[in-house]
Amino acid sequence: MSELGLPVPGPRRPVWFNEVMQESRFAAEPWSATTRFRPVACVGGVPLMDIVERFGTPAYVVDEADVRGRCRAFRTALPGADILYAAKAFLCRAMATWVRQEGLGLDVCSGGELAIARSVGFPADRIVFHGNAKTPHELAEAVEYGVGRIVVDNLAEVVRLAMLVPPGHRQKVLVRVIPDIEAGAHAAIRTGGEGQKFGLSIASGDAAAAVARVLRQPELELVGLHCHLGSQIRSLEPYEQAARIMVEQLAAIRDAYGIALPQLDLGGGQGIAYLEGEHGLTPDEYATTVTKAIEERCATLHLPVPRLTIEPGRSISGPAGLTLYRVIAVKRTIDRTHDRTFVAVDGGMSDNPRPSLYGARYAARLIGRRSAMADRPATLVGHHCEAGDVIAENVPLPADIRPGDVIAVPATGAYHYSMASTYNLTGRPPVIAVAEGAARMVVRREEIDDLLRRDVGL
Numbered sequence: 001m002s003e004l005g006l007p008v009p010g011p012r013r014p015v016w017f018n019e020v021m022q023e024s025r026f027a028a029e030p031w032s033a034t035t036r037f038r039p040v041a042c043v044g045g046v047p048l049m050d051i052v053e054r055f056g057t058p059a060y061v062v063d064e065a066d067v068r069g070r071c072r073a074f075r076t077a078l079p080g081a082d083i084l085y086a087a088k089a090f091l092c093r094a095m096a097t098w099v100r101q102e103g104l105g106l107d108v109c110s111g112g113e114l115a116i117a118r119s120v121g122f123p124a125d126r127i128v129f130h131g132n133a134k135t136p137h138e139l140a141e142a143v144e145y146g147v148g149r150i151v152v153d154n155l156a157e158v159v160r161l162a163m164l165v166p167p168g169h170r171q172k173v174l175v176r177v178i179p180d181i182e183a184g185a186h187a188a189i190r191t192g193g194e195g196q197k198f199g200l201s202i203a204s205g206d207a208a209a210a211v212a213r214v215l216r217q218p219e220l221e222l223v224g225l226h227c228h229l230g231s232q233i234r235s236l237e238p239y240e241q242a243a244r245i246m247v248e249q250l251a252a253i254r255d256a257y258g259i260a261l262p263q264l265d266l267g268g269g270q271g272i273a274y275l276e277g278e279h280g281l282t283p284d285e286y287a288t289t290v291t292k293a294i295e296e297r298c299a300t301l302h303l304p305v306p307r308l309t310i311e312p313g314r315s316i317s318g319p320a321g322l323t324l325y326r327v328i329a330v331k332r333t334i335d336r337t338h339d340r341t342f343v344a345v346d347g348g349m350s351d352n353p354r355p356s357l358y359g360a361r362y363a364a365r366l367i368g369r370r371s372a373m374a375d376r377p378a379t380l381v382g383h384h385c386e387a388g389d390v391i392a393e394n395v396p397l398p399a400d401i402r403p404g405d406v407i408a409v410p411a412t413g414a415y416h417y418s419m420a421s422t423y424n425l426t427g428r429p430p431v432i433a434v435a436e437g438a439a440r441m442v443v444r445r446e447e448i449d450d451l452l453r454r455d456v457g458l
């Protein structure tokens, strides 16, 4: 029985796959594909209030069917490409396993992400290792595990990497270049332009120098070029432009050295809906635009079409996640211009730093009871000692919202758990996976004892 004494709907399979694949749900909804609000709020066939009772709040919930559906949608849209899930968006052993089972590769950018991949036996040849400042230790671990490709992101690492390759082996590498395209929802997540730390500049000559340096190392095999424009990109034009520029760079290498590199990696960045009515990019529209741009430019430049790699992160895990919070306090303030209602919950910037980092906006919804009162705008805030600890501005919540209520915030599956902190010595929330009517904890809550254990004292 549900929290309202109503029968709980059973698992929604096997229709979930078609539901995830529906364009409208895929890109225009912040809630995961199996989310239902009637008769009670459920995800993956599990009433959210059951999760609150079993695992407490705050808690991250991840919808396995939604993740799998999004992996499949990318594979279906680009059958001839390598689809790598960008681990930085959200990684735990369960997620790495789902991605592996769905046949995707993995983009990792640290020794820690590689360790998770290794721990679930992620096939090394499906891993691409990134980083603008990989430590020698990380490079050694990547080579030792035999990762499929390493993305060269600075001149110093070329020789450093070559020296780590065991005799008789060759390490495949991509060179990351800056296509000089500005795209992405916030300056901090725009990585395709000059004047930021990622990639090698075409304009300064560093990109060409890196290519030359890699080609001089017999231990390295240059297989292609890479770029990543930024994150939360909701228009196709920057991708079209990047595809053209990158093909031109491949042609320049062909002209200089007589080699047609076989691969092109265009990174990730596909945007999602955070609010009702917002639109992200669908794998289909992305695939059509990018494929056409690459093929046309290759035809013009008489270049063989390279094998495409893409690295979606947010668009695979973002909409699959939501966060559950308990309301601790409600207060009103009146400043010179307006009357504000603050709804303070038991989480905040430690589990969701995106509003304070990027001015990100979120939806929120009362679950666990129905209110007869009309909605009014509220500011959902956290419990941290920082005035900027806001989760969602101007969200409609019932006028009688009160301590003890439970609130669900959607689209928190990417860059939440992975960016969480222990600010104010708050333990990080657990991750609860839901699928086919069952919930299970895949990452446990971080307790104060975990935090105390690291502090060795005087």
Ligand SMILES: Cc1ncc(COP(=O)(O)O)c(C=O)c1O
Residues within 6 Å of the ligand: 086, 088, 089, 107, 130, 228, 230, 231, 232, 267, 268, 269, 270, 311, 312, 313, 314, 315, 414
């Ligand atoms: C190199 C690279 N690839 C892929 C991604 C994933 O981006 P997104 O999660 O926006 O798809 C990132 C994100 O920062 C990145 O740096």
